[in-house]
Amino acid sequence: MGTAVIIGAGEGLSASLARKLHSRGHTLILAARNVEKLSPLQKETNATIIACDAANEKDMEQVFLEADKLGDPLDIAIYNPSARVRGPITELDPEAVKSAVLTTSYGAFLMAQQAAKRMIPAANGSILFTGASAGVKGFSNSSTFAMGKFALRGLAQSLARELHPQGVHIGHFVIDGGIRSANRPEQTGSPDAMLDPDAIADSYLHFIDQPKSSWAWEIELRPWTEKF
Amino acid sequence: MGTAVIIGAGEGLSASLARKLHSRGHTLILAARNVEKLSPLQKETNATIIACDAANEKDMEQVFLEADKLGDPLDIAIYNPSARVRGPITELDPEAVKSAVLTTSYGAFLMAQQAAKRMIPAANGSILFTGASAGVKGFSNSSTFAMGKFALRGLAQSLARELHPQGVHIGHFVIDGGIRSANRPEQTGSPDAMLDPDAIADSYLHFIDQPKSSWAWEIELRPWTEKF
């Protein structure tokens, strides 16, 4: 089997992805800014855990150098991190805006570059990006998140055109709605009003499993009751 | 299990869908303008075959009245028909344009109306539309197909907003590229340069299987080498 790298592994979606990939036999690298909370998942999936600032070039390179040591060829790389700075444009701190945009989009570029270097020679692999509805619609008081998630989508679309003909599959997932977690459980009385991370993960796996003759590059996922 | 209606069942994609749904235990109704060529598929899938002009209100109603007789509740309806009239706008025959637009889009409305009447009370079911890249990009010398496929996409998007909160799932599939068939086999030297109908059908099944908390309404599918 292959090796899968998940950047931003502290999210609930990442735990679902890690479990499903582990059960398929993948070797896992989980990278996150804070790795303390990852130890239960590490035990469950036998993953290698690495601390990583996703927007830091050296940190990202280090993650993939670790992946190289694991033996199985890298065939999956998933990018989850994002940062939001909310508020009227006049009240935003420029340094915080810059940092948030870089985390949401530039880190994804850094991951994609490392992954592409390894996947192109094999003409095999999937590079997947976790986007948001903010990447297709710029909301009021959310200019920072709009910049980051639009940039992420532009990166993904550009790479789909560039890398699909080289055998590397790109996926951009527009997640529209809250994701269930221990901190954000399902509300009584409104079943399925929040996204189940296992259900999202199944769409990531569907992309990974698509034969070359029928590749998607993007899908929007939202609860059945979510307005859009 | 449930009943699945496929309109425009003469396409290669429909044969893949019919086989996969049959193997899952679905009861099938296959409707097409010309039903002669459907008899091998009928034998293989034990489907009920009905002749139907998709843009004819009475024909469409008849298809669903037949479905009602089969016992299993209707939970899948798939619309494939489309008609193209190519050429410079100045050279097109207005009657042919009207007929093509109605086949590509109005027939889909007729099917969706019949399906919605049956699925909404059960808060269950999937209504799926086979679109084309012409539904998201209007090409030169293709004004008729652009009208029909844009209209189909507008219908699907409107119904996603209307029916998702009622428990009925909408899917719009933007097929971009040629589909392999006996008449259009894979070219030597360019593997996977045409869409495999079985691969497309797997994406239809992925939509059908998505839990309510994580529904997509659209996906674009194209061969890895297709320019877009």
Added chain:
Amino acid sequence: MGTAVIIGAGEGLSASLARKLHSRGHTLILAARNVEKLSPLQKETNATIIACDAANEKDMEQVFLEADKLGDPLDIAIYNPSARVRGPITELDPEAVKSAVLTTSYGAFLMAQQAAKRMIPAANGSILFTGASAGVKGFSNSSTFAMGKFALRGLAQSLARELHPQGVHIGHFVIDGGIRSANRPEQTGSPDAMLDPDAIADSYLHFIDQPKSSWAWEIELRPWTEKF
């Protein structure tokens, strides 16, 4: 100067367009289903008035045969008609849906075909379509309008690709919001919450005036306070 044909001339927007084009020296043809109410505008702009069912091929041809008699070459054609059938898909009358879709989109095709035949030989002219936000977003309980206005947008985009290189300019105007009229006056307390038809008309004229080196094919117009 040239001749301008306006289809669907009973709208307030059309009166603004007619006055502005008349004051620039254009000869006008105003076509509408009901022409009785057009006589004040006819007197003001010295227009030729023709009764026309926009989705009827012969009626549309007749409008342009009248235009041919006026001497000045046709260089502007504007399509306004649309028809709405609102409600849940299960309650819509299929015949009314068909008629509405044809009025909103097929009539535009008929006009564009007549106009293109006259403009392409001169490599000159503007064909403009009045769209709606329903053409870029399919709303709930509005499947019919979504089909018609998406189809209109697909037609416009296809023709922009086809006719721009032949010197004929296409414009698609996404009008998002209510248009002021004698029947729908500006509300006290919310200035400019409805579109002023003179302001919209100025954007149509801007398209008409764009030099060939810098052509747009689409613009969205909405009041400053309109949510989108």
Added chain:
Amino acid sequence: MGTAVIIGAGEGLSASLARKLHSRGHTLILAARNVEKLSPLQKETNATIIACDAANEKDMEQVFLEADKLGDPLDIAIYNPSARVRGPITELDPEAVKSAVLTTSYGAFLMAQQAAKRMIPAANGSILFTGASAGVKGFSNSSTFAMGKFALRGLAQSLARELHPQGVHIGHFVIDGGIRSANRPEQTGSPDAMLDPDAIADSYLHFIDQPKSSWAWEIELRPWTEKF
């Protein structure tokens, strides 16, 4: 009259804008990384010239502090800078990518923040961004430019939703094609195959002149012969 700030004033488009705004009576501030080449334009338009790294917070603030000294209220701010790093993703220098993305998008945020602080209290003014087709379509070997221009478009769309209801008008111009200049003159034999900067500037002025009841936030401009 008012004061207009143009960031990235070394472009040919900026010279057209500066001349047109000067002739309307606007007081001008022209900011660019290299200001030497601006002196002819400075003399012609009586502009104040400031050296500015657009992605530097302090530099941007300084530009607007200069504008405050000029007496006329700021009512126009235009952002032109962009930076491209072309090539396969595997060959790009991460530091160059980061710098290019920040110049193309983060600098626009910095300008918009300064402008919004001054325009919101007056409920008046236009903030205009020069985009590119790379902002709506991510091209192969152009991931960096896609990130920057998508982010710029996300910023503009978010600000349209946020600032239009506060009386500040946003414009995003999707320039698709080469712009004529002394260095890139019109080719013999293909008239109007490159955008005339004066024609583009007229569309900027059209946005500035739109009444509040009929505001656009985006327009695509391309030569009549440009493929899209």
